Amino acid sequence: KPKTIIALAGNPNSGKTTLFNAITGARQHVGNYPGITVERKEGTINLKNTHVKLIDLPGTYSLSAYSQEELVARNFLIDEKPDIVVDIVDATMLERHLYLAIQFFELGIPVVLALNMMDDAKKQGLRINRKKLSELLNCPVVETVARNGQGKKELIDVAIKQAQLKNKIWAPLDISYGTDIDLALDEMEEIIQAEDFMTVRYPARWIALKYLENDQEIITLGGQFTDISKRLTEIVEQTKEHCLKTLNIPPEAIIADYRYGLINSILKQNIIIQEKPQQERI
Ligand code: GDP
Ligand code: MG
Numbered sequence: 452k453p454k455t456i457i458a459l460a461g462n463p464n465s466g467k468t469t470l471f472n473a474i475t476g477a478r479q480h481v482g483n484y485p486g487i488t489v490e491r492k493e494g495t496i497n498l499k500n501t502h503v504k505l506i507d508l509p510g511t512y513s514l515s516a517y518s519q520e521e522l523v524a525r526n527f528l529i530d531e532k533p534d535i536v537v538d539i540v541d542a543t544m545l546e547r548h549l550y551l552a553i554q555f556f557e558l559g560i561p562v563v564l565a566l567n568m569m570d571d572a573k574k575q576g577l578r579i580n581r582k583k584l585s586e587l588l589n590c591p592v593v594e595t596v597a598r599n600g601q602g603k604k605e606l607i608d609v610a611i612k613q614a615q616l617k618n619k620i621w622a623p624l625d626i627s628y629g630t631d632i633d634l635a636l637d638e639m640e641e642i643i644q645a646e647d648f649m650t651v652r653y654p655a656r657w658i659a660l661k662y663l664e665n666d667q668e669i670i671t672l673g674g675q676f677t678d679i680s681k682r683l684t685e686i687v688e689q690t691k692e693h694c695l696k697t698l699n700i701p702p703e704a705i706i707a708d709y710r711y712g713l714i715n716s717i718l719k720q721n722i723i724i725q726e727k728p729q730q731e732r733i
Pocket of ligand 2: 467468469510
């Protein structure tokens, strides 16, 4: 039977573990990632057509190297290449939670979005046009209530279908971060692309983006005092200086602004419909 590896990712407290437990029940195993204290939770489900391995990734706000959890999640995705990532978002905090989704798209990871906490959203009178959201994000969107297991079957079905359908080659989404950053990325991408040793694990343009975001783990990729690291550092320094002079913010802040800009341009298209909140029953 073919195997499908599904990783559950999302911000802390979005309901990953609750959903993981609802799906796997007792068939789970808890360990640690080698050398660190971050928990590694795996579970299995046996379906008619496929054997599913489910991994509950640590909660993260981004895919930078700011924390051990973020690095674990990122390295897992890159090294173990799950067939599909289920990104669990809190439907009542869509704008903030989509920030991570955008970063999955930037890396090219195939994603299914789970709008979790739909019970809370409904209580608040929030309705989400998930068909339109799905079209605009170009990924399937499923509503769930992890607490009572609602939507979990549809979610797994959609994830498996998407995993089988997606090409194994990741297709990173090319976002514009404004002219200055885009030009720097173009230049850096070309340099990186020529170095096979750098693109073994990551897409070239994504490496360039991480250089501009001052990602310490990625910056060591180019080696120390090498010609390539010198050229890349030079471009980063020039771009940073220019951004600080003209906009008074560093490149990583500009990049974050553009990500939120993209999220807002999507949400502005009547994705969230505010109705009258449900009456609390006394
Ligand atoms: P994680 O940090 O992403 O693993 O989140 P958890 O699974 O630990 O859930 C965080 C909190 O949200 C817990 O108190 C859960 O009971 C609660 N929770 C999870 N899913 C839902 C949901 O769909 N609806 C509601 N109302 N609460 C939920
Ligand atoms: Mg958890």
